Amino acid sequence: MKCPDCGTDSFYVKDPEDQYNISEFNLEKGKIEYVDPDGDDERVEVLEDTEVFCNRCAWHDKFKTLK
Numbered sequence: 001m002k003c004p005d006c007g008t009d010s011f012y013v014k015d016p017e018d019q020y021n022i023s024e025f026n027l028e029k030g031k032i033e034y035v036d037p038d039g040d041d042e043r044v045e046v047l048e049d050t051e052v053f054c055n056r057c058a059w060h061d062k063f064k065t066l067k
């Protein structure tokens with residue numbers, strides 16, 4: 001599971017309620033590893049239909065398309 005454009009495994013998601021609240025994560029062996037130091041309640045949940053954004057390039061799409 002990597003970015004189809006640049007190959008990184010580093011992504012972020014935006015809170016649908018608050019576009020300034022983002023959660024960064026790495027995909028390690030297909031598993032989400034959050035990199036932000038915030039507590040669980042601050043994290044944006046990543047679901048199959050969640051829009052995910054690449055940390056390194058302009059790619060973004062639903063999480064399920066990464067699989």
Ligand SMILES: [Zn+2]
Pocket residue numbers: 003004005006007008054055056057058059
């Ligand atoms: Zn990318």
